[in-house]
Amino acid sequence: MTDCNSSDEDFAEDWVLYANRPEWSDVVPLKQDDGDNPVVMIQYSEKFNDVFSYLRAVMSKQEKSVRALKLTQDAAKLNAANYTVWQYRRDILQALSSNLHDELDYIERVIEDNPKNYQVWHHRRVIVEWMNNPSRELELTESILNMDAKNYHAWQHRQWAIKTYNLFEDELQYVDRLISEDMRNNSAWNERFFVLKHTGFNGDILEREINYVMNRIRLIKNNESPWNFLRGLLQQGDGKLAQYPEVVDFCEELYNSGVRTPYLLAFLIDLYEEKYFEAKNAGQDPELYQTKVHDLCESMATHHDTIRYKYWRYIADDFTRKIEGQINQNGS
Structure with missing residues (x-):
């Protein structure tokens, strides 16, 4: 088999094996035991x-020393996803009462090299919790998101820090900048909703955000x-898509202007289904909305979302079943 290790190149050329270091001569390395008949022999590098082997040896003796701490650093270079390495490193840090500011500097460098590694982010979180100091987390996550705006681990860490330490104050401004740079950044839209969800919705905020998102949609309709x-915002009120007339007018204006994105049509299908039953319950003629729902479902199935044509046929049939169920209920 080929060498599974891809991190040897991270070591300096003059790096010396632990087996050749005099200061480690008192330690008997503990080799990995794969049993007598391993199914697959992994060809680890020397x-x-x-x-x-030296890490297993010091762990077996529970040595908590400066040299053991440095050893975990080399082990993390070779396999940053190894949970045991990071857990033992944390045990040593606590035993030595190490400078945690130095540890933050160290793990920041590791994160920059391994931005999509869960274990390094988890280690960062634990250290921040120990210090009870999140002052560097927004800057760190922003730098990582500048590298990859959709890095899940960075967003997860950022949301944890914001929620845990109440760092919401400037987050909407940050998110607005990200959305302005890339309106298709779904992570930024998710972050905006996250902030609003935790800081609270009221009438003024809903109105502001509805206008905000409609203006964004006007710029890129197929997003x-x-x-x-927008759906998430409307669910914060009475849960009805038609509760804000300006939203209804906005969607119908887009449709009448020739816009046929599947997201608009799907929204209108739900909107008209809702308005059908509102009209029916108010004693008005709902036939227009019934026709619109079926026509839009057919349009989705045959032109605008053909890969899910069975789904849209199902939505149309389900709408018919709901109508028949209401008729039967009222008739009984």
Whole structure:
């Protein structure tokens, strides 16, 4: 098999095996035991075998020392996803009462090299919790998101820090900048809703956000994220899509102007189904809305979302079943 280790290149050329270091001569390395008949023999590099053999040895004796701490650093270079390495490193940090500011500096460098590694982000969170100091987290996550605006781990860490330490104050401004740079950044739209959800919705905020998202949709109609954001906003009120007349007018204006994005049509289908039953319950003629729902479903199935044509046929049939169920209920 080929060498599974991809991190040897991170070591300096003059790096010395632990087996050749005089200060480690008192430690007997503990080799990995794969049993008598391993199914697959992994061809670890000499460096990998060396580091982890010494790590197993110090862990077996529960040595908590400065040299053991440095050893975990080499082990993390070789495999940053190894949970045991990070947990043992945390045990050593506590035992030595180490400078946690230095640890934040260290783990920041590791995160920059491994931005999509769960274990390094988890280690960062634990250290911040120990310090009870999130002052560097927004800057760190912003720098990582500048590298990849949709890095799930960075967003998760940012949301954790914001929620845990009440850092909401400037987050909407930050998110607005991200959305302005890329209106298709679904992570930024999700973050905007996250902030609003935790800071509270009221009438003024809903009105502001509805206008905000409608203006964004006007710029890019075929963009799923703001349509989902709009639905989420409307669910904060009475749960009805038609509760804000300006939203109804906005969607119908888009449709009448020739816009046929599947996100608009899907919104209108739900909107007209809702208005059908409102009209029916108010004793008005709902036939116009019934026709619109079926026509839009057919349009989705045959032109605008053909890959899910069965789904849209099902939605149309389900709408008919709801109508028949209401008729039967009223008739009984």
